Amino acid sequence: MVQGPAPVAVTGIGVVSPIGLGRQQFWSALIEGRLGIAPIESFPVPEGGPTLGAEVRGFAAREFIASSHLRRMDKLSRMVVAAARMALDDARVVLGEIQPETVGVVIGSALGDLSESAVHLERVFTKGPASASPMLFPNLVLNAAASYVAMEFGLTGVNLTVAQGETSGEQAFILGCELVRTGRADLVLAGGGDEMAGIVFDVYRRARALSSQRGGPEWSSPYDAGRNGIVLGEGAAIVALESPARACARGATILAEVEGYAVFGVPSPPYDWPTEARAALAPLRRLLGADGVELVCGSGNSSRHLDACEIDLCGRLFEPGSGACLTSIKGAVGEFGAAGALSAAATCLALHEQIVPPLCHLREPDAGPSLRFAASLGEAQPINRALLCGLARGGAGAALLFRKN
Amino acid sequence: MQRIAITGLGSINALGTGVEAFAQGLQAGTCGIGELSLFSSAGCRTSRAAEVRGLVPPPWLSHAVARRASRSALLALIAAGEAWQTAGLSGEDAAGTGVVMGTTTGGMATGEELFRAMVQREARRQRLAGWLETPVSVPVDDVANVFACYGLRLTVSTACSSGANALGIAADWIRCGRAEVVVCGGTDSLCRMTYTGFNALQALDREPCRPFDKRRTGLTLGEGAAVFIFEDWERARRRGARILGEFVSYGVSADAHHLTQPRPDGAGAVLATQRALREGGVAIEEIDYINAHGTGTPLNDVVETRAIKTVFGAQAYRIPVTSTKSMVGHCLGAAGAIEALASLLAIRQGFVPPTATLEEPDPECDLDYVPKASRSRILRTALSNSYGFGGNNTSLIVRGCEG
Numbered sequence: 001m002v003q004g005p006a007p008v009a010v011t012g013i014g015v016v017s018p019i020g021l022g023r024q025q026f027w028s029a030l031i032e033g034r035l036g037i038a039p040i041e042s043f044p045v046p047e048g049g050p051t052l053g054a055e056v057r058g059f060a061a062r063e064f065i066a067s068s069h070l071r072r073m074d075k076l077s078r079m080v081v082a083a084a085r086m087a088l089d090d091a092r093v094v095l096g097e098i099q100p101e102t103v104g105v106v107i108g109s110a111l112g113d114l115s116e117s118a119v120h121l122e123r124v125f126t127k128g129p130a131s132a133s134p135m136l137f138p139n140l141v142l143n144a145a146a147s148y149v150a151m152e153f154g155l156t157g158v159n160l161t162v163a164q165g166e167t168s169g170e171q172a173f174i175l176g177c178e179l180v181r182t183g184r185a186d187l188v189l190a191g192g193g194d195e196m197a198g199i200v201f202d203v204y205r206r207a208r209a210l211s212s213q214r215g216g217p218e219w220s221s222p223y224d225a226g227r228n229g230i231v232l233g234e235g236a237a238i239v240a241l242e243s244p245a246r247a248c249a250r251g252a253t254i255l256a257e258v259e260g261y262a263v264f265g266v267p268s269p270p271y272d273w274p275t276e277a278r279a280a281l282a283p284l285r286r287l288l289g290a291d292g293v294e295l296v297c298g299s300g301n302s303s304r305h306l307d308a309c310e311i312d313l314c315g316r317l318f319e320p321g322s323g324a325c326l327t328s329i330k331g332a333v334g335e336f337g338a339a340g341a342l343s344a345a346a347t348c349l350a351l352h353e354q355i356v357p358p359l360c361h362l363r364e365p366d367a368g369p370s371l372r373f374a375a376s377l378g379e380a381q382p383i384n385r386a387l388l389c390g391l392a393r394g395g396a397g398a399a400l401l402f403r404k405n
Numbered sequence: 406m407q408r409i410a411i412t413g414l415g416s417i418n419a420l421g422t423g424v425e426a427f428a429q430g431l432q433a434g435t436c437g438i439g440e441l442s443l444f445s446s447a448g449c450r451t452s453r454a455a456e457v458r459g460l461v462p463p464p465w466l467s468h469a470v471a472r473r474a475s476r477s478a479l480l481a482l483i484a485a486g487e488a489w490q491t492a493g494l495s496g497e498d499a500a501g502t503g504v505v506m507g508t509t510t511g512g513m514a515t516g517e518e519l520f521r522a523m524v525q526r527e528a529r530r531q532r533l534a535g536w537l538e539t540p541v542s543v544p545v546d547d548v549a550n551v552f553a554c555y556g557l558r559l560t561v562s563t564a565c566s567s568g569a570n571a572l573g574i575a576a577d578w579i580r581c582g583r584a585e586v587v588v589c590g591g592t593d594s595l596c597r598m599t600y601t602g603f604n605a606l607q608a609l610d611r612e613p614c615r616p617f618d619k620r621r622t623g624l625t626l627g628e629g630a631a632v633f634i635f636e637d638w639e640r641a642r643r644r645g646a647r648i649l650g651e652f653v654s655y656g657v658s659a660d661a662h663h664l665t666q667p668r669p670d671g672a673g674a675v676l677a678t679q680r681a682l683r684e685g686g687v688a689i690e691e692i693d694y695i696n697a698h699g700t701g702t703p704l705n706d707v708v709e710t711r712a713i714k715t716v717f718g719a720q721a722y723r724i725p726v727t728s729t730k731s732m733v734g735h736c737l738g739a740a741g742a743i744e745a746l747a748s749l750l751a752i753r754q755g756f757v758p759p760t761a762t763l764e765e766p767d768p769e770c771d772l773d774y775v776p777k778a779s780r781s782r783i784l785r786t787a788l789s790n791s792y793g794f795g796g797n798n799t800s801l802i803v804r805g806c807e808g
Contacts, residue, residue: 005581072664100661101658101676105659110540110542111540112541112562117598118520120598120601120602121517121520121521121524121597121598122520122524124597124601125520125521125524125525126524126525128447128448129446129447129448129449129601129604129605130448132601132602132604132605133605134605134606134607136605137602137603137605137606138606138664138665138794138795139664140598140602141509141562141564141793141794141795142509142541142562142564143562143563143564143793143794143795143797144664144794144795146563146795147659147664147794147795147796147797148664150659150660150661150795150796151661151662151663151664151796153661154661155659155661156658156659156660156661156672156673156676157658157659158657158658158659159563159657159658159659159795159796159797160561160563160570160657160797161561161562161563162559162560162561162562163540163541163542163560163562164542164545164546164558164559164560165540165542165546168542171559175559175574178577178581181581182577182580182581184657199520203533203536203537206533206536207533207537263503263556263557263558263559263583264555264556264557264558265504265549265550265554265555265556265557265558266555267550267553267555268546268550270469270470270473270534270537270546270550271534271537271538271543279555392542393537394542394543394546394550395546395549395550395555395558396542396546396549396558
């Protein structure tokens with residue numbers, strides 16, 4: 001973007017993830033190559049098939065959520081509200097000192113509170129509509145989590161919830177930047193979350209899309225030649241966004257700056273990831289401009305399709321020897337709708353800490369020598385610009401270009 | 406501020422298929438609410454719904470898409486097809502065109518039927534595609550893929566304000582230079598999830614909903630889609646497109662109060678309207694018509710009336726305020742888009758749509774709600790309110806244009 005609009009500052013990050021809670025825990029686990037993947041505990045898994053998932057464990061919501069709304073909140077809302085709390089704290093925002101109508105909230109979630117949706121419908125279908133709970137239904141709207149964030153912190157500004165498959169997290173992040181740029185909000189809590197529900201695991205299992213279902217070990221190994229399907233995960237990540245001028249004026253630490261973003265579509269088979277994404281080249285080239293990037297945080301999720309598509313895209317986008325290093329955090333946190341929100345958090349932290357997040361399971365990269373892949377542990381490296389790129393089943397694409405402050 | 410031209414319109418709801426049928430129904434004050442036939446309402450307090458009757462895939466839709474599309478996706482595709490055609494856009498225009506739509510349930514009607522068969526242990530082979538059709542974002546993917554729109558793409562899900570927010574976001578995309586043409590609107594089909602949910606909340610009226618009536622006890626669910634083509638004004642003029650109206654501005658706020666109830670003082674609703682007026686540089690004297698959220702729940706109609714009076718003061722009594730939900734029901738994620746369309750059609754054809762089922766006004770609701778029959782009147786600028794679960798408030802402003 002040669003004469004792009006003003007950058008947006010990321011001044012706080014909150015994370016509820018399978019590899020830890022809060023920015024510090026999440027980041028140290030990530031660069032040490034720790035995995036959030038373990039046998040699934042939150043619902044029974046059919047025997048003789050995949051058993052692994054990246055679940056959020058040891059998460060005590062009451063440590064983060066003070067209000068009485070807590071007991072009404074579903075699991076997804078709890079993760080999102082806790083991540084929002086951590087993002088506010090990380091950004092050193094004092095609630096009493098800001099005008100609540102100037103704070104926006106944008107949450108991305110592909111599927112929302114699916115587990116309680118299943119409970120509601122099961123009651124309706126087995127015992128009849130009269131047995132449905134009036135307490136449960138309000139949580140089933142996709143925007144329940146964003147509304148709980150507003151209620152928890154008394155935020156009366158713009159409040160939006162968006163979804164677009166596996167780009168839901170990136171899309172919320174982008175819309176949050178847009179609210180700052182257009183002046184619709186001075187500060188925005190943006191990000192997303194999704195939970196791992198039994199019904200989702202069941203559908204992916206039927207689609208034979210889970211790792212090991214078509215042979216090989218059960219693992220999440222983005223971009224590896226031996227990758228064999230996805231491992232499902234869950235989590236939430238929220239960032240605090242504001243104009244760099246505002247951040248500087250209040251003495252906030254700018255973790256990274258958003259230089260620009262792009263949302264696009266590529267032709268795709270129904271319900272599946274695109275098989276090739278050449279249509280993404282033009283919008284991504286426009287976004288990158290003449291300068292290169294040192295880091296690409298992709299959406300590679302260990303599926304045959306998506307990873308091949310991304311490798312091909314990066315091969316076309318970057319000249320050999322360009323210095324761009326490709327990584328994906330889904331080897332550690334698994335794949336889920338709003339996983340892009342966690343990838344965005346990781347990309348900001350990579351710029352702040354000057355460390356490339358690892359590809360913990362990469363043994364034999366599935367690409368020619370032109371692409372550089374991240375190491376199996378976090379590696380210190382100068383990073384000035386980083387590209388976050390997400391592709392979704394159905395063909396939606398979203399990318400953010402970050403730079404070091 | 407860069408102007409947003411409306412160059413295409415598409416509609417489907419209980420009043421019929423197509424913009425013309427909708428306009429006729431609104432002007433005639435037809436109530437589209439009848440008996441629910443899509444699924445059993447046994448065990449619910451009512452069987453009323455504003456259903457789209459005889460929904461079939463349009464002939465131009467490929468068999469493959471028609472076979473798998475959920476009811477919400479089909480409604481969206483039908484409305485988008487009409488909008489695309491009226492805008493006279495070409496395949497070349499499509500490549501950079503964005504798509505943003507609001508919905509609350511997406512393909513839930515398809516997913517919940519499979520879920521029912523599963524929990525009731527019906528021995529029937531289930532197609533995987535049905536499950537994959539369920540997520541809220543699938544209708545937008547379908548519209549984008551069918552019309553080969555490979556620009557921006559987003560699904561907005563802020564409950565009952567989803568459709569209104571989708572229009573606002575589309576306008577922002579154009580104003581920020583991120584798109585020149587955007588297909589935008591809202592879609593939602595009736596499904597058991599929402600029908601039984603609102604039933605559990607005791608929010609459904611046993612009779613067809615009666616917004617602002619003192620006997621009102623709740624809403625009536627409906628279904629439908631409304632789709633607009635938004636276009637950069639200068640671009641629309643350059644290509645000689647027929648400009649059907651203008652999207653002026655929108656404003657958004659949150660109540661931060663309660664998941665299902667509005668703030669009693671209406672402060673969130675007031676802020677949303679004030680933001681829309683301020684952003685559009687529109688004076689309260691310029692508003693000729695308000696399409697109310699007007700659900701027919703006891704609380705909403707009183708709070709909304711209060712909010713309108715707070716913003717408009719004495720002017721509130723001059724402005725006709727109507728709820729077209731009295732004719733098409735509450736179409737949830739599509740409602741905001743359907744009501745923006747109703748407002749624009751009223752402007753274009755010079756009438757105020759009525760609150761068709763209003764007979765005995767609630768003393769606490771003392772504005773001009775245009776009971777029963779529409780009124781001929783020249784309108785230029787209209788405000789449409791949409792308030793969603795979770796306290797999501799959106800107001801938007803549309804304006805007619807000569808020609």
